[in-house]
Amino acid sequence: MVEHDPGRAAVPAGKGPGTGARNGGDLVVETLEALGAKTVFGIPGQHALGLFDAMGRGNLQFVSSRVENNSAFAADGYSRATGEVGVLFLSTGPGALTSLAGLQEAYATGVPMVVVASQIPLEGLGARRKGMLHQLDDQKASAANVTKSQRLIQHASGIPSAIQDAWTEAISSPQGPVWLEVPQNVLLDPIMVPPVEDALAEAADNPPRVELVREAVKWLQAAERPAIIAGGGTRRGRAEKSLLSIAEKLRAPVICTPGGNGAFPWNHELSLQSWIEDRYMTDVLEDADVLVVIGSSLGEVTSNYFTFEPRGRIIQIDAEPRVLESNRPGLGIRADAGQALAALDEALEVEPAHTRPNWHGTSPEDLVQESLVKVRARLESQDLAKELKFMADIREAVPADMQTFWDMTIAAYWGWSCWDAREGQFHSAQGAGGLGYGFPAAIGAAVGLETVGKPGRVLAVSGDGSSMYSISELATAKQHNVPVTWLIVDDGGYGILREYMVGAFGKATATELARPDFVKLAEAFGVPATKVAPEDVGEALKAGFAGDGPNVVVVETLLKMFAPTHLPA
Numbered sequence: 001m002v003e004h005d006p007g008r009a010a011v012p013a014g015k016g017p018g019t020g021a022r023n024g025g026d027l028v029v030e031t032l033e034a035l036g037a038k039t040v041f042g043i044p045g046q047h048a049l050g051l052f053d054a055m056g057r058g059n060l061q062f063v064s065s066r067v068e069n070n071s072a073f074a075a076d077g078y079s080r081a082t083g084e085v086g087v088l089f090l091s092t093g094p095g096a097l098t099s100l101a102g103l104q105e106a107y108a109t110g111v112p113m114v115v116v117a118s119q120i121p122l123e124g125l126g127a128r129r130k131g132m133l134h135q136l137d138d139q140k141a142s143a144a145n146v147t148k149s150q151r152l153i154q155h156a157s158g159i160p161s162a163i164q165d166a167w168t169e170a171i172s173s174p175q176g177p178v179w180l181e182v183p184q185n186v187l188l189d190p191i192m193v194p195p196v197e198d199a200l201a202e203a204a205d206n207p208p209r210v211e212l213v214r215e216a217v218k219w220l221q222a223a224e225r226p227a228i229i230a231g232g233g234t235r236r237g238r239a240e241k242s243l244l245s246i247a248e249k250l251r252a253p254v255i256c257t258p259g260g261n262g263a264f265p266w267n268h269e270l271s272l273q274s275w276i277e278d279r280y281m282t283d284v285l286e287d288a289d290v291l292v293v294i295g296s297s298l299g300e301v302t303s304n305y306f307t308f309e310p311r312g313r314i315i316q317i318d319a320e321p322r323v324l325e326s327n328r329p330g331l332g333i334r335a336d337a338g339q340a341l342a343a344l345d346e347a348l349e350v351e352p353a354h355t356r357p358n359w360h361g362t363s364p365e366d367l368v369q370e371s372l373v374k375v376r377a378r379l380e381s382q383d384l385a386k387e388l389k390f391m392a393d394i395r396e397a398v399p400a401d402m403q404t405f406w407d408m409t410i411a412a413y414w415g416w417s418c419w420d421a422r423e424g425q426f427h428s429a430q431g432a433g434g435l436g437y438g439f440p441a442a443i444g445a446a447v448g449l450e451t452v453g454k455p456g457r458v459l460a461v462s463g464d465g466s467s468m469y470s471i472s473e474l475a476t477a478k479q480h481n482v483p484v485t486w487l488i489v490d491d492g493g494y495g496i497l498r499e500y501m502v503g504a505f506g507k508a509t510a511t512e513l514a515r516p517d518f519v520k521l522a523e524a525f526g527v528p529a530t531k532v533a534p535e536d537v538g539e540a541l542k543a544g545f546a547g548d549g550p551n552v553v554v555v556e557t558l559l560k561m562f563a564p565t566h567l568p569a
Helices: 024-035 046-055 068-082 094-098 100-109 156-171 184-188 210-222 232-236 240-250 279-287 337-347 364-380 385-397 410-418 438-451 473-479 495-505 518-524 534-545
Strands: 039-042 061-064 086-090 113-119 150-152 177-183 226-230 254-256 290-294 313-318 331-334 404-406 426-428 458-463 484-490 529-532 551-556
Touching: 024 046, 024 156, 024 184, 039 068, 039 438, 046 086, 046 113, 046 184, 061 438, 061 473, 068 086, 068 094, 068 100, 068 113, 068 426, 068 438, 068 473, 094 100, 100 113, 100 177, 113 156, 113 184, 150 156, 156 177, 177 184, 210 290, 210 313, 210 331, 210 337, 226 240, 226 279, 232 240, 232 337, 240 337, 254 279, 279 364, 290 337, 313 337, 385 410, 385 534, 404 410, 404 438, 410 426, 410 458, 410 484, 410 495, 426 438, 438 458, 438 473, 438 484, 484 534, 518 529, 518 551, 529 534, 534 551
Parallel strands: 039 061, 039 086, 086 113, 113 177, 150 177, 226 254, 226 290, 290 313, 313 331, 404 426, 404 458, 458 484, 484 551, 529 551
Antiparallel strands: none
8 A cells, every 4th residue: 555654664775766676676677577567557656666667667558547456456447358468566464455455356257367575574484573565475465365476576686587487477367366475675676687688488279188178079970969168268269260160060059158158149039049047048048958157157147046956968168177076077178268269160050940959849049049039038028128228228338349247237237137238248246146246347447458558448338336436546547548438337335235125124224325526526526427227338439439538327227127037926
């Protein structure tokens, strides 16, 4: 965290700015630049001043958030939008700990990030209680649950190699955030190490085993009712082209999970879209004689809340070995989704169309259309006209190639099922499910798109409850003039929790919230804002998309979720 008096005793005499000596902070910055980093997110802090001083001598762009958790979300959004590694600088103790919820989302969703945290001076390490500011017994242990690995660098000579190794690990499937920490004096002390001129990080190969591909092909060639679940690993492995080819060869219906949304063309004749929480879709998947699951654990949402009881065999492909058979037995293939699907696609032969598939006398294409009609009829039988129109209006207003970032809010839960990503990308906090993701991640995404030469506006969607987690980032968006339109759907509380509690207990407790006038609050930051009725959300968004820099659209309305189909009627 930034101290009230960060200069007092923060930098040892003769070892700080203005001495002309290169130090460990320079090595960090030089190595990151050599690896291709262009932007860093974070917040300065006392022990990390060596990092930030070194950035002043380098070429990294720095985006300062107002809360470390939001810095992590921003680095996450940067990576998702650009496909590059997100970089995060953290200060010691409270600053490092505050980032952990944001890192949990990146870890759960497989987002490659390199996190560089400062540490107390070397003499305070080892859990000795010297009373140093921000001291923890073992700081990197705190990050063990939310990062792929953790490294403590204790001498400047080790900085370039450690960062290079961390970058390699971050981009190797299963991708994810990697944690490094460097003590204050290692960052500040003069060094003999020459400037870093080059650094190389290549993702480790993660192909499927040959015998497993051969066995999977046998199953699929003999299948009469093959179907496919495309999870988030499909997108991370850039496996969309192979997925399309395999689906068309097999004439297999494909459904996308919330994380896999966009991995398969929404309006393809084999697309079950993303209605994975609907029992009609669960029925189809249960009836498949061979089900291919790509980049998904068949977890809570994907299994329609563990009501899924498949009658056929499962082929499960995932880069993370702990995911395989974690919920259902099957032929587990540990591999990067892109490599695995490419191998399957190459090995699969196209059978004569009349020999298969056969869904009890129905073609797969007809089965898909019938299933989507059933889902639509179920929705229309409920009192959901407002919700269906609201989501349709947003979709119509959003340009086809715009990336969208969704917080954990009712609109996002609708988006998981009904959002056609088109040429854009759909991103949500469904990996870990924490609040506050949408807006800071969208800021990081917009910064990233500008950085890689693909500038464009980004949409963030939050509820009034989740927006308060990241409201301070209006200052960040304004400071950097970030082109983000933030849609806040204000229902006066934690809407989904209210709905859950009323459904389960007949009343809601502790879900109602006092909240600010979001329009006036945004304007206080110098950010244009407007409040509109739900029927006007489309036009308000279009006006926001035409603006310069950040803007906010507020809609006061109570949205409902469609009735759950995993519970008894």
